[in-house]
Amino acid sequence: MSVYLKKIKRPYLIIALLCVSVISYWYIQIDHSNPPPKKVYSANADYPVLDNVYQLADKADLIVIGKFTGDRTPKIYTDENNTPIIRASISSFKINKVVKGSINDKNIFVIEPASDEDDAIYTIEGYNLMNTSDKYVLFLNNSDEEGYRIVGMYQGQYNLSKDSETVLFDSKDSKDHHKELKQQVKGIYKD
Numbered sequence: 001m002s003v004y005l006k007k008i009k010r011p012y013l014i015i016a017l018l019c020v021s022v023i024s025y026w027y028i029q030i031d032h033s034n035p036p037p038k039k040v041y042s043a044n045a046d047y048p049v050l051d052n053v054y055q056l057a058d059k060a061d062l063i064v065i066g067k068f069t070g071d072r073t074p075k076i077y078t079d080e081n082n083t084p085i086i087r088a089s090i091s092s093f094k095i096n097k098v099v100k101g102s103i104n105d106k107n108i109f110v111i112e113p114a115s116d117e118d119d120a121i122y123t124i125e126g127y128n129l130m131n132t133s134d135k136y137v138l139f140l141n142n143s144d145e146e147g148y149r150i151v152g153m154y155q156g157q158y159n160l161s162k163d164s165e166t167v168l169f170d171s172k173d174s175k176d177h178h179k180e181l182k183q184q185v186k187g188i189y190k191d
Contacts, residue, residue: 022158039120043086045113047125047153049177053184058138060151062101064161066094068130069107074115083131083143087115087122090147091130099189109147110138112157125153126174137189158185159163 050056057063076084089112094120095103113124127150130136139150139156150156154174158181 001019015086023091030184037126038116040078041120043069043099045124045153049111050152050155050181053188054154056139056151056181057100059141060100060156061100061142062103062106062140063100063137064093064095064103064140065097065099065135065137066091067096067135068132068176069094070138072116072129074117075111086113087117088113088124089101089115089129093136095131099137108175111145111147113150113153127154127157130157130159134159136160137185157183158182158189160186160189 016023048059052057069092073090075088075090077086077088079085091110091112093107093108093110095108112129114128114129115122116129137158138148139151141151143149155178
């Protein structure tokens, strides 16, 4: 009878070990596939708040419609002690249409006032970085640096593909202001 019990116990032991292995593997995968959300740090800036899209267009040297290519490099501005004071990004942008200004290149570099780093997202005035799947209207100014600057922080970038918010707003006033400008932009600038 003891041989019979050993034969019965062996399959149960194997099944129990398989169950423990599967559950352990599942637990490890769940733990690593859902990392905690990144912290968002938003800095304030002093910039003119524009009343309408015509003021925005007047301030811009270049207005373009196109897509972010996926190439982005962090740009960190430091003080005299080499301490980071502004975190931005230099993003490659493929132009589909030039609305204002003149440019021969189909790809340009844009300095975006935000940076997505390993530990956190850093943004100025709630600006949200462009993504590769959507089309944007950008209001840009020439720069002495390696790219064009977005006019008026969040006021100079509009996602034409989505009605969702383009920026991580700090206040309801900024959110409402951007929404109003976006309606004007979508009514005027089309690809």
